Amino acid sequence: MEVGLKIVEEPGERQGEHIPVLLAEVLAAARVRPGQRWIDGTFGRGGHARALLKQGAWVLGLDQDGEAEGAARMLEAEWPDKFKWKQRNFKELKTCALEYGWDKVDGILLDLGVSSPQLETPERGFSFRAEGPLDMRMDRSAGATAADLVNELSEGELSKLFYEHGGEREARRVARALVARRTRAPFRTTTDLASFVAETLPHRRAGGIHPATKVFQALRITVNREQEALLAALPQAVDIMQPGSVLAVISFHSGEDRAVKQFMRDRGAEWLDTPRHPNTVPNPQHYFREVKRYLPSEEEIARNPRARSARLRVAIRNEEILS
Ligand SMILES: C[S@@+](CC[C@H](N)C(=O)[O-])C[C@H]1O[C@@H](n2cnc3c(N)ncnc32)[C@H](O)[C@@H]1O
Numbered sequence: 001m002e003v004g005l006k007i008v009e010e011p012g013e014r015q016g017e018h019i020p021v022l023l024a025e026v027l028a029a030a031r032v033r034p035g036q037r038w039i040d041g042t043f044g045r046g047g048h049a050r051a052l053l054k055q056g057a058w059v060l061g062l063d064q065d066g067e068a069e070g071a072a073r074m075l076e077a078e079w080p081d082k083f084k085w086k087q088r089n090f091k092e093l094k095t096c097a098l099e100y101g102w103d104k105v106d107g108i109l110l111d112l113g114v115s116s117p118q119l120e121t122p123e124r125g126f127s128f129r130a131e132g133p134l135d136m137r138m139d140r141s142a143g144a145t146a147a148d149l150v151n152e153l154s155e156g157e158l159s160k161l162f163y164e165h166g167g168e169r170e171a172r173r174v175a176r177a178l179v180a181r182r183t184r185a186p187f188r189t190t191t192d193l194a195s196f197v198a199e200t201l202p203h204r205r206a207g208g209i210h211p212a213t214k215v216f217q218a219l220r221i222t223v224n225r226e227q228e229a230l231l232a233a234l235p236q237a238v239d240i241m242q243p244g245s246v247l248a249v250i251s252f253h254s255g256e257d258r259a260v261k262q263f264m265r266d267r268g269a270e271w272l273d274t275p276r277h278p279n280t281v282p283n284p285q286h287y288f289r290e291v292k293r294y295l296p297s298e299e300e301i302a303r304n305p306r307a308r309s310a311r312l313r314v315a316i317r318n319e320e321i322l323s
Pocket residue numbers: 018019020021041042043044045046047048049062063064065068088089090091111112113114115116138229230
């Protein structure tokens with residue numbers, strides 16, 4: 001026996017795999033009946049889509065990332081009549097549904113953020129752990145990269161985005177330092193940016209998360225216009241939901257979760273709570289009869305640490321559609 005050699009199995013995913021989070025909770029809330037029509041707006045590697053198919057649903061899968069195609073084609077081959085994938089942004093949710101011939105659906109799932117394969121492929125530039133180009137685009141066919149933003153936005157714009165999308169309390173300090181450094185040498189790689197942020201915030205090094213975590217999150221959200229896509233998709237979801245249908249959204253950071261919570265709460269209230277007439281005016285946008293939140297269990301977090309920050313919010317469409 002070799003002394004001192006300890007092989008530790010990391011819990012959770014193996015390289016290239018993506019474990020779907022809150023899957024049991026999604027399925028319990030979905031209450032799929034055979035023949036129901038579901039849209040999975042964030043196909044990824046198809047973990048949730050496969051589970052919905054197994055329960056008898058028809059699924060239209062969308063993902064803006066062309067790298068999702070391999071897993072999607074395999075699922076199409078397995079379920080030729082029941083599954084179809086398109087490389088599209090879910091900000092076009094309603095158009096995608098109508099193009100597919102569905103004017104109403106029984107369920108919509110959005111599992112926001114990045115997949116494990118995206119995060120673990122250094123060439124995609126999402127992670128500060130391995131050296132790669134500072135890209136971060138989910139759809140690599142278009143748009144500005146993270147390097148474009150870091151090297152071209154003004155100090156004020158960078159500071160605002162680090163604060164608003166990353167919750168970075170020292171956003172100004174980081175932005176000022178980045179702008180001073182890029183005039184000498186523009187940022188090109190993930191590790192260059194990550195170590196520069198760590199040097200700029202030396203007091204953050206002891207314990208805790210990597211000092212560049214929030215800056216990377218903010219850049220990813222901005223590069224992919226994630227907030228914009230979510231805010232565009234939610235009202236479209238309501239438009240195409242059947243009475244009794246399900247909207248399920250999994251988010252991984254507070255900005256996203258706040259937007260989903262607010263959207264569902266505003267449309268789940270029966271009465272409008274105005275200062276002059278509290279609870280006396282019916283809410284003309286009372287579209288959801290039930291709104292719920294689910295958190296991952298301790299057991300799921302132990303199995304899949306990526307689930308730690310996940311929040312699932314589910315809304316059920318009213319039986320009677322008011323509009
Ligand atoms: C967390 S993963 C989804 C994983 C998936 N549920 C599974 O079980 O494999 C998120 C996926 O959504 C995609 N995505 C994020 N925002 C998107 C958008 N606005 N439109 C389409 N796809 C998006 C990403 O490219 C990524 O593949």
